[in-house]
Each structure stands twice: as C-alpha cells, then as structure tokens.
Amino acid sequence: MRRSYRRLLGALLGVSLGAAMVAAMPSPAQAVEIEYWQYTFKQRVDTMDELIKQFQAANPDITVKHVNVPYDNYRTRIAAAIPAGEGPDVTQLFYGWLGDYIHAGLLQPLPTPAFDTAAIDRDFFPFVQGMKVDGKYYALPTAVRSLALFWNRKLFKDAGLDPDKPPATLDELVDFARKTTKRDSAGNLITAGIALDTGGQDIPWIREGLIREFGGTPYSADGKKVAFASPAGTAAVQWYVDLITKEKVSELGFLTDGVTAFRSGKAAMTIDGSFRLGALDGQRGLDYGVAELPSRNGIHSNYASYWVNGITSKAKGEKLAAAAKFLAFVTTPAAMQLWMEKVGELPARVAVAKTDAVANHPKYGPFVRGLSTAVATDFVDESAQRKVMMDMIDRVLLKQTPVAESLAIASTEEQKVLDTRK
Amino acid sequence: MSTWLSRQTLARKQAVWAWIFLAVPIVYFTAVRFWPAVDAFSLSLSRWNLVGPRHFVGLENYRHLAADPVFWQVLGNTFEYLALGLPISLFLAFVIAYQLDRVRTGQGVLRALYFLPHLTTATAMAWVWRWFYQPAPVGLFNGWLSLFGIAQQPFLRSTAQALPAVLVPAIWAALGFQVVIFLAGLKAIPRSYYEAAEIDGAGSWQILREITLPLLLPSFVFLFITTSIGLLRIFDLVYNITAGGEGGPLNATKPLVLSIYQSAFARMDMGTASAQTVILFVILLAISLLQMRLLRQR
16 A cells, blocks of 8 residues: 555656756747736737737747736735736836835836936936936836816807817816806706816826915925925815805716716716726717816916836846846837827827827827826825825815815824825 | 555545545635635734735734724724614514515515515615715605605715615615525424414414514524624625725725725735734624524523
8 A cells, every 4th residue: 555655656756857857948949038917908908919019029039928917906916926926027017006116125226228317317207207216217107197177068069168168277167167067946966067076086186286276285395294284275175175065066976976977978077087088989979178287377287197117026137138128118109109099198208298299189189288297196005195185075075174174184194194104 | 545445444435535525625725715814813913015024013003993083983884884784674674574474476576576686786786876876866866855845865975874875775685685584484484383373362463472483583593693794794885885985975884894905905004904804803703602602592
C-alpha cells in the first residue's frame, strides 16, 4: 500500500517539475509580454485594442496583454492584484487614487529622459501636474474630462427663448431657468428649468466652479486646509440653493436624477461631463446643445478629472523598458486624437485640444474651452468629500440650517478627512 | 491505493469515500468562507487601505466608531428597520395566510400572486418604488394623495419619512415567502383538532388562540429568525432607492451593511469596515442564540 502511494506521488512530482522547467526556459523569440489593465467600457476597450494593434505593429518584439475588469470592482481588483505582484505592468488609475499607490511604493516614477518633466509641464494641461511628486511624474493621462452646461433647444424655443443662445452668465442661467420652468395648476413641477442633482456633477460644479466664480476658493493653496466656509462660499451655495427654494426652478430628486430628467426632455438645462455625450446622442427626439459653464463677473471656473496610466513596481528590466515605450505610445497626440474620436474624452495635451477641429467642435469645443480654467480637486477621499457636500446641501434644504452654518459644519467634517492624508 | 482499500471493511470503505468527497467542500469553505471571516477579526484591529501594508492599531477602529455620531445613527437605523419591519411583516403575513387558508377557490392563484414579489430582484423593485415616491404628477402615491386633496409628502426626501418609505417595499417583498411558510404550518395542523374543538363548542377566536397559534409556533420562530437576519442585513434596496446609493438624506436610511460597504469599497478603509462587520456578527449571533433558546424551551 505504501509503495503505490509513493509511486503516485513520484509521478505527480515528475510532471510538475517538468512543467516548471518548461515554463522557466527562455522563449526563443525574446519577446516581452506586458500586461495592461483598465476598466470595462466598450469604447475604451475597443480603442485600446486598436492602439495596442498599432503599437505591436511598430514594436514586433513586444506583446501587450489587455485585461479589463468591470468598473464596479475595478478599484478593489487592482488594489488586491498590484501589491500581490500579480497584476499589470501598466495600469489605468483614477487620478485621485494615485497618492495611496505612490505612498505604498506600488508605482514607479516614469523613466527619464523618455518622460521629460519640463516637457510634460509644458505640453499637458496644468492640472496634470498633480501627478508630479518631488519633481517626478508617476503617471500620465491620455484623456481628460471637464464640465459643461447642456441645454434643451426645444424647451428653450417653447419658452420663447433663442434656441441657439445658452446662458453665458449665472444671472442669465437663473433668468432662462425661470422662463423654462413649468408647473401644473396644483403647483407641481412638470418641467425643471435646470435639473439639479447632488449625486451627479453638482458637487464638483459647486466646489471648483461656483465657489471660485463667487470669488472664493474651496481649499488652501497647499490643499491641506478647507477654505470654503467663507462669505464667498456662502454666497455660492446660497445661489445654488436659491434655485430650489427661492426661484423654484428645480427640485432635488426630480425624476429620480438629473440625467434622467434632462434625457427625457423634462429639464431645460443641466450640468454634466463630456462622458455623458454618448448616452445623450443615443436619445431619440432630444435636441440639445453644449455650452461652457456660465461665468460670473467675468470669472470662469471649471472642474477637471482624469484617468492616468502608470507603471507598477512589478515591471523590471526589459519589461520596464517595454512598459515605458507603451505608455509613451498611448500618450502621443495621435493616440489622444483617436481616443477623443472613439471614446469622447478630451485630449490631455494642450496642443491637441487647441487644434481648430477640436476647439470649434460643437460638442467637444465647450468642454475643451472649459479645460483652460479647470481645477482638478486634490482629493484625499473623493467619496467621503462628496458626501460631506451632499449633506451640507441637504441640511439647508431639509433642516432649514442657514447656509453659513451648514458650510461651517461641512468644513469641520471635511477637514477631518483632509487630516488623514499621509 | 486500491490494495489498501480492498483490505478494509465495507463500512470503513464507505467512510473513507465519504470523507474524500466531503474534503472538497470543507477545503473550499475553509478557504473561501471561514478563513476570511476569522481574518476579519484581526483586520478590525488594523488600519489598511488594501493598497499599502497593514498596520496593527489595537482597538482604534472601535474607538473611532464609538465616537462617530453617524455610526450610532446607522446602528439606530438598523434596529429601526428591525423593530418596525419584524412585527409589521409577521402580523401581515399571518393575517394573509390565515385568511388564504380558509379560501377554497383560487387559493393557488392568490398564493402565487403573494409570492411573486419575492422572486423580483431588489434592485428592480427599488427603482420602481423610487418612481412611486416621486412628487406628483409623476409619483403614484402623491398622485393618489392629491386626488383626495391631501398635502404632498416628500417621502424619500424627508429625514423622518425616508426610512419607513424604504421599509414598505422590503416588507412587501418578504411577504410572499412568509405567507407560504405560514400556510404550510397551518396545513400541518391536523383537522381533527379543530373538529374536536368545534364539537366541544369552542368559538373561532378561542380556536385561533388555543390551537392555531400555539401549534404555529415553530413557523413563527423560523420566520422570526430569518426575517430578523434579513432586516438586519438590508442593503440592496437602500442602495438603489436612495440618491447616489448614499442611504440619505442625511444618513436617515443608512443601515449597517451599507455603511460597511461604503467604508470598504468607497473609502478603502478595510479596518473600519471589518470592525463594523464584527459588530454586526455579534448582533446576529446574539439574536440567533436567543431564538435558539426560545426553540429549545418547547
């Protein structure tokens, strides 16, 4: 009995040893394979496949394995895989997560001279400098996003407004919203002048748009202190809340969320990101335009966010060289141009974004113009910081807390979040 | 191997094979279920964002939770779901099952209709109810209210009404399963008991109190346990019915499981998430032990 066991064990050992030896042998072609990860989103995946095809044609000795993970668990999957050394050599990350990864030593600085710091400073939109730590860049975006005002041409026309003239200022926005709001005889909201949604893009609009346009600043220059509990911050939030309580041109939760309200033609305006264009273009019967965020006293301010590509600490030697080559390839002007055409996100290089074809595009143009005054919030915890602001608005609307007091509470809460920064 | 096995008795052979087959699920459950559950305890004593190294911090996560008013609000919400949901749903389910049991024609159809919501996914249900709660003229309930000239209600946009408003679809969805269990319990009571009671001149109220309810106790205890656990673990309904999945407004509807989810997967704070998981585990364990004792007393 013992002997037969041993024989089985021996056979198993032999097979696995053989397999291990085959795996360890260098392949004859000296090909390098690197792994690239991003989240699943059809246009992003298709476009990246196309870029990889082009890259491999130009670099026959490198193979790029493209892995995509459903968005809902992308953040956890990547956070589990990279420390285990199992994951990608080049990966896409949300810009707000980068601090954690750099701090944990999971990303390596982009190698110089291929990625020249001064050249990146000069060529990319200024907010990309958030990816620079101690003078070294750790990641670069292919594309960036900003906010804009969407307006419904038909509802403008019905209300006697010029369907081709969106509001240019906040005062005009209030005026146009009043004219397009419709209520039934019982006073119920039928059409909102503007769809407001604190679960959508309204919080970044308030934080980086309205507060700055009212002359304030949401955070101190070094990003360490909350600064929105100020007269300017109060005025900005009051203006926003007044749309609901005083002007009565909107209600939070109207038709469940802002996108649904605008999409179904029940809201004359809304604030949203470039990533919404795809969904809205597929909506039959919706005739809408896109305009730059309305300004106040000549001040324009916008919010930018982006996904970046970084090289993980797993990539060494020739894999590192291949990873750097690939990252350089996906951040070329040509790649950005393709990404914009296929995915609908804006080029991260100023020169590509400012070409006439892009800047004058009826739908991309307003977003691109917004980029020059856009700020990317230096998040410690995006989700916690958004929640603080949502609650701040809800306290004013549901508990009748004065705006200044509610902002003061939010300021204390958010400062606690900022203080956890390593 | 076969030589060794062939020398064993039949009973031993069977035992060996049973263990070989059992080993697969045991290994699987140990690796996938039990080990992570045990690890959650040690994780609750650490600070970890999934990306960096784990730091041992002792009871700091628990101290943070104890000092956090939102955590207490969340815990209060969780028990409010239980305290409101459990009696209301069991009472309704029993009344419906009791009446259904007496109906002779169309009982199958009615039973199927009550069971239908139980088969619906909570996500789809949450979205439909979200629309029901809209202000008029879109929302169904506010539409009815305005028909009778009653003032519009904010429902999900009110810190006072939001939690009951979330609870209604939860009760509605659970009803089908509870009714079926009660019906089975009712059918298991021998007819002869009722006949004997009737001959002795017992009224229907007396029969209900002296025969039906005591004999239905096992069904009650079973539903008490499963419904309690279900209500304490409420998540998908709240996540989908509240704006941005935040359990708002102002945390008014946020249950413990949603808070755990947000700590872990939105804030990447695995330590706090695990600490809350341990607290939920202790609560569930206490309730289950209490109910098992109730069962044993019979």
